[in-house]
Amino acid sequence: DVKVTQSSRYLVKRTGEKVFLECVQDMDHENMFWYRQDPGLGLRLIYFSYDVKMKEKGDIPEGYSVSREKKERFSLILESASTNQTSMYLCASGPVNTIYFGEGSWLTVV
Amino acid sequence: KQEVTQIPAALSVPEGENLVLNCSFTDSAIYNLQWFRQDPGKGLTSLLLIQSSQREQTSGRLNASLDKSSGRSTLYIAASQPGDSATYLCAVFIRNAGNMLTFGGGTRLMVKP
Numbered sequence: 001d002v003k004v005t006q007s008s009r010y011l012v013k014r015t016g017e018k019v020f021l022e023c024v025q026d027m028d029h030e031n032m033f034w035y036r037q038d039p040g041l042g043l044r045l046i047y048f049s050y051d052v053k054m055k056e057k058g059d060i061p062e063g064y065s066v067s068r069e070k071k072e073r074f075s076l077i078l079e080s081a082s083t084n085q086t087s088m089y090l091c092a093s094g095p096v097n098t099i100y101f102g103e104g105s106w107l108t109v110v
Numbered sequence: 111k112q113e114v115t116q117i118p119a120a121l122s123v124p125e126g127e128n129l130v131l132n133c134s135f136t137d138s139a140i141y142n143l144q145w146f147r148q149d150p151g152k153g154l155t156s157l158l159l160i161q162s163s164q165r166e167q168t169s170g171r172l173n174a175s176l177d178k179s180s181g182r183s184t185l186y187i188a189a190s191q192p193g194d195s196a197t198y199l200c201a202v203f204i205r206n207a208g209n210m211l212t213f214g215g216g217t218r219l220m221v222k223p
Contacts, residue, residue: 004153033210033211042199042213042215042216043199045210045211048210058210088151090154092154097141097142097159097203098156098159099144099156099201099203099211100156101146101154101155102153103152104152
């Protein structure tokens, strides 16, 4: 079974803090993705990566950055967390034509 | 830009009913279409993947069809059960530099005992 693991399920951070969300996959997938999901807005792609050290902006990259130093790990970074970044964050990975999701990370910024 | 729409947004049915969830997309040049299930507070679980060259896929009580020319897919759930209650999302994979999925807004299904 494919496993996509998000290290933190629930986080509460203060405005202005630097936040790291970590994601690890165990299937040697080339592609990795970070989405956020908000009521009424659906799933929106923040960043994706199709190789180590490669990254591409998705639909809503503002306020976020990513890091992919190793193939199995894709990190989402909030440089200075703001309350409008309170959301559920979903990591995913996959080969060329399909995708597998992690369990999600609930982030609350107060 | 590809847009994916799911109708209805919410659906409530009694247990045992057969039901159909709809998904439409604007650009027929898709690589494949995937149906996912999401339970509250959880990630997405893939249910069915239909390649662009296929017309349908079946898994147990689930059957998904694809009509690329009309930009539509349906997910048919036979003999619905309370355990089927969840949000169902469809997503299309288009082949470009990013190999990205575009998601619909989902249909929230409630199956009442």
